[in-house]
Amino acid sequence: MAPDSWVVVGGWGAASTEFSEGLARRMMLHLVKPVFKLFPDDEEYVRIEEDIDNIKGAIVVQSFEKPASRSLVYSILIADALREAGVSNIVLMAPYMAYTRQDRVFLPGEPISVRAVMRALSSSGYKALASIEVHKDYVLRHFNGPTLNMFPFTYMMREAGVSCGEDTIIVAPDIGSLPRVERLARETGCTSYGYLVKERDRVTGEVRLVKSTVDPRGKDAIVVDDIISTGGTIALASQWLLEKGAKSVVVLAAHYLGVGDAEEKMVRAGVSRVITGNTLPRKPSKIVAYVDLTGLAASQLVRLVYSL
Ligand code: R5P
Numbered sequence: 001m002a003p004d005s006w007v008v009v010g011g012w013g014a015a016s017t018e019f020s021e022g023l024a025r026r027m028m029l030h031l032v033k034p035v036f037k038l039f040p041d042d043e044e045y046v047r048i049e050e051d052i053d054n055i056k057g058a059i060v061v062q063s064f065e066k067p068a069s070r071s072l073v074y075s076i077l078i079a080d081a082l083r084e085a086g087v088s089n090i091v092l093m094a095p096y097m098a099y100t101r102q103d104r105v106f107l108p109g110e111p112i113s114v115r116a117v118m119r120a121l122s123s124s125g126y127k128a129l130a131s132i133e134v135h136k137d138y139v140l141r142h143f144n145g146p147t148l149n150m151f152p153f154t155y156m157m158r159e160a161g162v163s164c165g166e167d168t169i170i171v172a173p174d175i176g177s178l179p180r181v182e183r184l185a186r187e188t189g190c191t192s193y194g195y196l197v198k199e200r201d202r203v204t205g206e207v208r209l210v211k212s213t214v215d216p217r218g219k220d221a222i223v224v225d226d227i228i229s230t231g232g233t234i235a236l237a238s239q240w241l242l243e244k245g246a247k248s249v250v251v252l253a254a255h256y257l258g259v260g261d262a263e264e265k266m267v268r269a270g271v272s273r274v275i276t277g278n279t280l281p282r283k284p285s286k287i288v289a290y291v292d293l294t295g296l297a298a299s300q301l302v303r304l305v306y307s308l
Contacts, residue, residue: 005055006089006305009048009082011062012036012074014281019095020061022278022294027301032058034078044070046077048085057089057308058082059301060126064098065280066257071098072117079125089308092126093297095279096227096255100135106202118142128304132279132293133226133254136176148304152254152277152293153180153224154187159291160275162222162250164190169219169246173237174198180224184252192219196237207232209240217245227255228274231262235269242270255279256288263287 009032010020024031032052037045052058060082062075075092082090102113121129122144130148134140140147157163164170164185172181172195185193194214200207221241228234228251238249249271256276263285266274274285277293 006057006059007032007052007055009034009058009060009078011060011071011078012044012046013063013065013071015063015065015095015279016061016071018278018282019063019093019294019297022292023059023061023093023298023301026294026298027059029059034081036074044073044077046074046081048078048081052082052085052087055087057091057305058087059091059093059305061093061095063095063279065096068098072120075126076120076124079121083125088127089305090126091128091130091301091305091308092121093301094129094131095277095293095297097131097134100139103136103139114139115142119144127308130297130301130304132277132297133180135226146304146307148300150293150296150300151180151183152291152296153184153252155293155296156252156254156275156277156291157184157188157222160289162252162275164188164222165220167219167247169193169214169216169221171196171214171216171221171223171237171241173223173225173233177225180226184224196240198233198236205230205232207236209236212240212244214241215244216241219246221246221249223249223251225251225253227257228253228262228266228276229257230259231265234271234274235265238266238269238271248272251275256283256290258283258285258288 008024064071099113099117128146170193172178178195197211251274274288
C-alpha cells in the first residue's frame with residue numbers, strides 16, 4: 001500500500017469521481033472530495049474544504065472527460081490548491097488523458113497539443129503523471145518528471161472473462177495499435193495476430209482500409225485499440241474482418257468516448273461486444289461493458305508513489 005499520510009483527491013466529473021472512490025478504497029487511503037463550482041461566466045472554481053495540513057502527498061484523480069478543457073483547468077487548479085496547502089508530492093492520475101492524439105504537426109499551422117498540455121501540467125506542480133493506455137508512449141516525455149503508462153488489456157481480458165483459444169486472432173485496426181496487440185499476444189499466449197492499415201483524411205476525418213496482414217477466416221477476432229471515439233475505425237475493421245470470413249468480432253478499447261452514433265455504427269458493422277475501461281463516464285449501452293481499472297491502477301501507483 002502507499003505510505004500513510006497520502007490521500008486521494010477526487011477530480012471533477014462522473015468518471016473521475018467513480019475512479020477516485022475505487023482507487024482510495026483499493027489503496028486504503030483517505031479520499032478528499034473538493035467542491036467544484038462554476039462562476040456565472042462559466043469560469044471554473046474549486047475548493048478543498050478539508051484540513052489537509054499534515055499530509056505527505058496526494059494522488060489527484062482527474063480524467064480528461066468532456067469537455068477536456070474543463071478537466072485540464074480543474075487539474076491545474078487542484079494542483080495549485082494543494083501546493084497552497086503545503087503539499088509538495090502531487091501525482092496526477094489521469095485515467096484518460098486527452099490531447100494525446102495531436103502529437104505532431106499533421107497540417108501546417110497546428111500545435112503539438114500534447115506537448116503544450118504536458119508543459120502546463122508539469123509547471124502547475126505535479127511531480128509525477130500516471131495514465132492508462134496513452135495514445136503513444138513517447139508523448140509522456142513532454143512531462144517534466146516520472147510517468148507511468150499502464151497497459152490495461154491483459155487485465156481487461158481476464159476481468160471480462162475473455163480468453164485466447166485456438167480460433168482466436170488478435171487484430172490491430174491500424175499499425176499504431178500493433179505494439180499493443182504484440183504485447184497482449186505475448187502476455188496471453190495468443191499465437192495468432194496481425195494488423196490492418198488505415199488511412200484517415202486529415203480534413204474530413206474519414207477512414208479507409210488500405211492493407212492487411214491477417215487472414216481471419218473461421219476465427220474469432222479480438223480487435224484492440226486505445227480509444228473509440230466516433231467508432232469509425234472499429235466499424236471499418238469489423239466489417240472487413242467479417243467480410244473476410246471472421247466468425248465474430250469483439251473489441252477491447254481502453255477508453256470509450258462513444259461520440260454521436262458510434263454504437264449504432266459498430267452494431268451495423270457486426271461488432272458483438274465492446275469491452276472498455278471505466279476511464280470515462282459510463283454510457284448505457286447494449287454492447288459496451290465496462291471493466292473497473294482501479295485495481296490495476298492501485299497496484300501500479302504504489303511503486304510510483306514510493307519513488308518520489
Ligand atoms: C487513432 O490512431 C486511434 O488509435 C483510434 O483508432 C482512433 O482515435 C479512433 O477514433 P474513431 O473511433 O473516431 O475512429
